[in-house]
Amino acid sequence: MHKLLKPLALAPALLLLAAGPDSDDALKINQIQVVGTHNSYHQPVDPRVLAWGAPKVTEAIAAVLKTLPENVRKTLVEQNFANRGIPDIRQTLEYYEPALTAQLSAGIRSIELDLHNDPKGGLYSDPGGYKALRAQGVSDPLPMLQADMDKPGLKVLHMADIDFRTSCSTFRLCLTEMKLWSDQHPDHSPIFILIEPKIGGLTIPGTVDVPTFDAAAWDEFDRTIVETLGRDKVVAPDDVRGSHKTLEEAVLAGGWPTVAKARGKFLFLMLSPGAQLAGLQGYLAGHDSLKGRMAFIDSEPGMPHAAFVQDDNAMKDLARDERLVRQGYLVRVRADIDTVEARTNDTSRRDKSWATGAQIVSTDYYSAPNAFGNDYHLAPPAKGFVCNKISAPRC
Numbered sequence: 001m002h003k004l005l006k007p008l009a010l011a012p013a014l015l016l017l018a019a020g021p022d023s024d025d026a027l028k029i030n031q032i033q034v035v036g037t038h039n040s041y042h043q044p045v046d047p048r049v050l051a052w053g054a055p056k057v058t059e060a061i062a063a064v065l066k067t068l069p070e071n072v073r074k075t076l077v078e079q080n081f082a083n084r085g086i087p088d089i090r091q092t093l094e095y096y097e098p099a100l101t102a103q104l105s106a107g108i109r110s111i112e113l114d115l116h117n118d119p120k121g122g123l124y125s126d127p128g129g130y131k132a133l134r135a136q137g138v139s140d141p142l143p144m145l146q147a148d149m150d151k152p153g154l155k156v157l158h159m160a161d162i163d164f165r166t167s168c169s170t171f172r173l174c175l176t177e178m179k180l181w182s183d184q185h186p187d188h189s190p191i192f193i194l195i196e197p198k199i200g201g202l203t204i205p206g207t208v209d210v211p212t213f214d215a216a217a218w219d220e221f222d223r224t225i226v227e228t229l230g231r232d233k234v235v236a237p238d239d240v241r242g243s244h245k246t247l248e249e250a251v252l253a254g255g256w257p258t259v260a261k262a263r264g265k266f267l268f269l270m271l272s273p274g275a276q277l278a279g280l281q282g283y284l285a286g287h288d289s290l291k292g293r294m295a296f297i298d299s300e301p302g303m304p305h306a307a308f309v310q311d312d313n314a315m316k317d318l319a320r321d322e323r324l325v326r327q328g329y330l331v332r333v334r335a336d337i338d339t340v341e342a343r344t345n346d347t348s349r350r351d352k353s354w355a356t357g358a359q360i361v362s363t364d365y366y367s368a369p370n371a372f373g374n375d376y377h378l379a380p381p382a383k384g385f386v387c388n389k390i391s392a393p394r395c
Contacts, residue, residue: 024387025260029190029235029267030251030328031392032259033354035380036110036192036362037103038334041156041174042096043165046142049129050090053162053204060202061086072276079275079312082337089163092338094371095364099167100174101181103366104191107380110332110360111178112194112271115171115221116155117211125149128161128206145169154220160198161207171221175228182233182264189384190235190262192360194332195221195295196271199279218283222294225268235267237290237307246304247289247296251328259385268295269308269332269360296330313337314353325357325390332360335378339364345374354378357390 024032065073065086081087097103100111116124130141147169149155154171157164168174182188197217200210211217225234235257237247244250273279280297287293289304299306307330314321314333324331335350336342342365354361363378370376387395 024385025258025263027259027387027392028254028256029259029262030256030325030330030359031388032189032385033357033359033361033388034109034189034192034385035107035366035378036112036194036332036360037097037108037366038112038362038364039095039114039158040097040100040103040108040111041113041166041168042093042158042163043167044096044142045093045163045165046129046133047090048133048136048138048141049127049162050093052132052206053129054088054090056204056206057089057159057162057202058086060204064202075275078316079310082313082315082340084338084340087338089159091343093158093163094339095342097167097364100177104178104181104185104188106366107382107384108366109189109380109384110192110194110362111174112196112362113156113171113174114158114196114198116157116160116198117213117217118155119152119211119216121152122150123208123211124155124157124160124164127164128208129164132206147173154217154224160210161204172224172228175224178266179229179233182229182266186264188264189259191266192330193266193268194271194360194362195268197221197273197279199273201274213279213282215282215285221283225294229266233265234294235262235265236294237296237305238292240307241289241291245289248299248301248304248306251307254328256328256330269310269330270295270297271310271332272298275310275312301327301329308332311358314356314358315349318352318356321353321356321358322390325359325388328391330360331356331358332362333358335361335363336365336376339372342370342374342376343372345376347376350376350378357388359388359391 157166197213199212240255241247241250296308298310309329309331312334333353365377368375368377389395
């Protein structure tokens with residue numbers, strides 16, 4: 001069974017030193033570092049659903065990997081599985097997080113949400129895993145949040161029909177929760193919202209076909225942000241680009257706003273599905289250099305819209321991530337992957353990833369002792385950020 005997370009440790013992780021004076025507000029937002037949570041909405045999966053679904057997931061992933069070109073397969077395995085082979089979800093899903101507002105109050109400044117398109121509503125309201133349990137005579141599955149699940153709109157969950165328990169069921173509700181917290185803490189440091197749009201790709205018996213993100217879904221994403229938070233609460237690509245020809249040109253010229261100007265605001269950073277940039281092309285269509293869009297998206301240097309780079313597995317090229325940070329890009333890395341580091345109290349990935357200067361370092365464990373009873377964690381800075389020793393002129 002999953003163990004309850006302990007209250008946040010009083011002493012931060014050793015590598016997060018005390019933040020500097022209020023003059024840190026003069027730093028630009030690419031000159032700070034924050035701690036974020038991975039799959040920030042995630043709640044424990046019913047063990048009986050895991051027993052039903054785990055073999056199906058392993059088989060489906062293996063089947064997909066066999067169909068991919070070698071270069072694509074290699075990238076996917078590097079980024080998603082840290083070159084460790086296909087994981088067993090009965091172990092990799094052994095983490096969960098408290099309410100989004102509790103995380104923000106603890107100093108977390110990056111929240112990750114996985115979005116599923118649901119244009120008609122109700123697609124994920126009666127999961128295949130629970131149908132399978134009912135067929136087995138099970139009448140007491142772990143409760144599932146059903147708020148607005150029957151309505152059209154983007155839903156927040158990890159894996160349809162298997163890993164679907166969440167602390168906020170829709171994109172709009174998640175944003176509403178964070179907006180209420182933001183209004184109560186108007187001077188908070190900027191919050192980086194990582195978004196992973198789920199576009200299907202795995203054929204798993206007993207599960208729904210996840211709709212892709214079409215033009216209507218991408219527009220719904222932007223519209224939900226503006227309607228829920230307000231345009232004035234968002235640092236968008238247009239705000240960074242200014243008079244520059246491209247977004248990348250602005251980023252390389254130091255166009256990011258200062259912490260002072262970004263206080264009380266949110267930035268949306270879109271992760272590429274399966275670490276494949278092609279999955280985000282629809283968001284770019286008709287919006288060169290992300291003009292008019294609300295989110296920055298995963299990219300590679302040289303692209304006109306390049307501002308944010310996702311590198312979940314920083315260990316494969318630590319020097320590259322440090323170089324990107326020095327150049328002015330925002331970079332996201334992960335301190336731990338698939339519960340491996342937390343189970344063994346291995347801090348090497350955490351410490352080396354942080355040392356690259358990546359502005360966003362995500363973890364599944366931000367307090368100690370963790371669910372496995374050891375001290376592995378990455379504690380957020382008390383004030384929400386620290387000066388970035390790689391990209392800032394002084395720290």
